[in-house]
Amino acid sequence: MQFDWSVILEALPQLLKGAQLTLTIAVIGLGIGFLIGCVAGLMRAYGNSIISLVAFAYIELIRGTPIIVQVMFIYFALPLVADIRIDPVTAAITSITINSGAYTAEIVRGALLSIHPGLREAGLSLGLPAWKVLTYVTGPLAFRRMIPALGNQFIISLKDTSVFIVIGVGELTRQGQEVMATNFRAVEIWSAVAILYFIMTTVLASVLRGIEKRMRIL
Amino acid sequence: MSIIEFKNVTKRFGSVTILDGVDLAVEPGEKIVLIGPSGSGKSTLLRCINGLEKIQGGDLIVDGRSITEGGSNIRLIRQEAGMVFQQFNLFPQMTALENVAFGPRRVRGSSLAEARDQANELLARVGLAERASHYPSELSGGQQQRVAIARALAVRPKVMLFDEPTSALDPELRHEVLQVMQSLAEEGMTMIVVTHEIGFARQVGTRLIFMENGHISVDGNPQEMLANTDNPRLRDFLRHVVP
Numbered sequence: 001m002q003f004d005w006s007v008i009l010e011a012l013p014q015l016l017k018g019a020q021l022t023l024t025i026a027v028i029g030l031g032i033g034f035l036i037g038c039v040a041g042l043m044r045a046y047g048n049s050i051i052s053l054v055a056f057a058y059i060e061l062i063r064g065t066p067i068i069v070q071v072m073f074i075y076f077a078l079p080l081v082a083d084i085r086i087d088p089v090t091a092a093i094t095s096i097t098i099n100s101g102a103y104t105a106e107i108v109r110g111a112l113l114s115i116h117p118g119l120r121e122a123g124l125s126l127g128l129p130a131w132k133v134l135t136y137v138t139g140p141l142a143f144r145r146m147i148p149a150l151g152n153q154f155i156i157s158l159k160d161t162s163v164f165i166v167i168g169v170g171e172l173t174r175q176g177q178e179v180m181a182t183n184f185r186a187v188e189i190w191s192a193v194a195i196l197y198f199i200m201t202t203v204l205a206s207v208l209r210g211i212e213k214r215m216r217i218l
Numbered sequence: 219m220s221i222i223e224f225k226n227v228t229k230r231f232g233s234v235t236i237l238d239g240v241d242l243a244v245e246p247g248e249k250i251v252l253i254g255p256s257g258s259g260k261s262t263l264l265r266c267i268n269g270l271e272k273i274q275g276g277d278l279i280v281d282g283r284s285i286t287e288g289g290s291n292i293r294l295i296r297q298e299a300g301m302v303f304q305q306f307n308l309f310p311q312m313t314a315l316e317n318v319a320f321g322p323r324r325v326r327g328s329s330l331a332e333a334r335d336q337a338n339e340l341l342a343r344v345g346l347a348e349r350a351s352h353y354p355s356e357l358s359g360g361q362q363q364r365v366a367i368a369r370a371l372a373v374r375p376k377v378m379l380f381d382e383p384t385s386a387l388d389p390e391l392r393h394e395v396l397q398v399m400q401s402l403a404e405e406g407m408t409m410i411v412v413t414h415e416i417g418f419a420r421q422v423g424t425r426l427i428f429m430e431n432g433h434i435s436v437d438g439n440p441q442e443m444l445a446n447t448d449n450p451r452l453r454d455f456l457r458h459v460v461p
Contacts, residue, residue, distance in 0.1 A: 116305075116307070118303055118305050118307035119307055119309060119310075121270055121301075121303070121307065122301075122303065122307035122308075122309070122366075122369075123309075124270065124296065125268055125270065125296055125300070125301035125370070126296065126297070126300075126320070126321040126324075126325050126369070126370070126373055127293045127294065127295075127296040127297035127321070127325045127373060128293070128324055128325055129293060132324055136320070136324060137309050140311055141310070141311060215311075
């Protein structure tokens with residue numbers, strides 16, 4: 001068979017539109033997911049037994065079920081059980097948020113616990129409230145240690161957006177599928193889709209690498 | 219009035235009793251050296267004073283405030299009782315200067331310039347003026363511990379608590395830390411020092427306390443206690459630590 005570049009060129013506007021939506025879902029979902037992950041991670045690391053248990057239940061529930069089931073539940077089951085109706089894109093963002101939040105929580109907890117407890121004690125001993133010790137001393141140290149694992153998680157979540165094809169979100173994989181259905185050029189279209197994912201994950205990874213290098217910590 | 223007062227203080231970890239009804243009053247200006255076998259409760263006693271360990275019974279008054287009252291009370295106590303740790307615990311992402319300026323900036327709310335000036339002054343006092351811009355990883359253990367002393371002093375505490383400040387140091391580096399502590403003592407600082415440095419107890423200490431099994435078993439003048447003690451266990455202990 002012959003690789004026809006013009007097919008890609010023709011499909012590119014539609015694929016880029018999909019990539020844009022993929023990126024939007026991933027960035028918003030990961031952004032909010034990171035905040036949720038920080039809160040849940042702090043609850044696990046420093047909370048009393050009840051607070052820790054609440055975070056633990058959330059993390060285990062999300063990690064223990066496939067993201068495709070989670071998004072199906074949010075989009076198809078939630079309207080039935082709780083009369084909550086949301087559009088596909090909101091459902092997609094919600095899924096990525098709660099899904100990445102659970103994994104990020106464990107990354108945050110691990111990083112916080114890896115910081116020598118003496119540093120926290122040294123901060124507290126100066127008479128600082130615990131939140132200031134976290135903000136200025138242990139938090140920045142923990143954040144630097146989180147970056148490699150966060151990079152992993154961000155890349156996985158970005159690629160996970162491709163499962164939203166099942167609820168009809170017009171993200172990159174869905175757009176590829178639609179183009180394919182009209183021209184049947186599987187090789188060109190899926191190559192182009194793969195390359196677009198690869199570019200997005202590479203950019204994401206290098207941004208995190210840049211942050212890591214900029215932070216001069218241990 | 220005593221600056222620190224233990225009233226029948228009990229501290230337990232689970233079912234293990236670490237401090238068993240300790241009574242102790244510390245007067246301003248005293249330099250107390252705490253010795254005792256490992257597990258006798260001396261570090262725990264020190265850590266109770268600034269609330270790093272919670273007490274389960276009795277009361278502990280520091281600078282007129284009870285450690286058992288929560289809220290901002292404990293932070294105010296900590297600002298009056300500076301702590302120096304065995305492992306230095308300097309903040310690794312900050313330079314020596316930033317470590318020392320950190321307390322005044324974030325606790326006392328000093329301006330950046332003010333905090334820096336004071337930090338430079340304190341670093342000079344511990345003999346590290348030219349190391350101000352070094353990170354802890356670029357300093358020797360003795361230098362790190364001197365920065366840690368300056369960091370604690372920067373908050374202007376009334377008491378300094380030292381938890382085995384030289385135990386993690388090579389013998390040739392201990393001297394520089396002990397010297398800083400001695401000059402601090404000569405300036406009149408109230409100090410409580412957990413240490414195995416018997417020479418320091420003899421030269422600098424105004425009071426020596428020997429702890430055993432969560433009790434204070436001997437409390438007296440260092441010179442007299444070290445010269446001739448009638449307590450057989452203290453004698454035995456000293457035989458093991460004094461080379």
